[in-house]
Amino acid sequence: MTLNNDECITLLEQIRWGGKPKCPYCGSTKATAYKSERRYHCNECFTSYSVTVGTLFHKTHVELQKWFLAIRLVLNSPGGVSVRQLAKEIGVNKNTAAYMIARIREAIADEPQLIKRFAEIQ
Numbered sequence: 001m002t003l004n005n006d007e008c009i010t011l012l013e014q015i016r017w018g019g020k021p022k023c024p025y026c027g028s029t030k031a032t033a034y035k036s037e038r039r040y041h042c043n044e045c046f047t048s049y050s051v052t053v054g055t056l057f058h059k060t061h062v063e064l065q066k067w068f069l070a071i072r073l074v075l076n077s078p079g080g081v082s083v084r085q086l087a088k089e090i091g092v093n094k095n096t097a098a099y100m101i102a103r104i105r106e107a108i109a110d111e112p113q114l115i116k117r118f119a120e121i122q
């Protein structure tokens with residue numbers, strides 16, 4: 001997987017929004033894009049957001065491409081991917097790997113559609 005962070009965000013915006021920003025707080029699609037970063041300002045509730053708000057990727061320091069790879073590994077390992085294996089495959093420490101696996105499993109339970117679409121693309 002050789003997507004850079006910007007391409008990962010574009011992909012995530014496509015998967016989650018079909019390319020049209022939608023406010024995670026009020027559901028409005030009236031948004032103004034900030035030019036400098038991949039964030040949007042909601043014209044209805046006046047908050048700003050990015051596509052990762054409300055997803056398993058929110059507020060983590062792990063790059064999106066590592067998350068995408070981790071999701072694929074979790075989905076494609078019928079017996080479950082081990083913390084050690086994930087840590088090695090994507091180059092994070094074991095605490096981070098354990099955290100990622102937990103969040104991915106939660107997301108599979110909470111947002112199966114979103115996760116399934118990642119699997120389809122990859």
Ligand SMILES: [Zn+2]
Nearest residue numbers: 023026042045
């Ligand atoms: Zn809003």
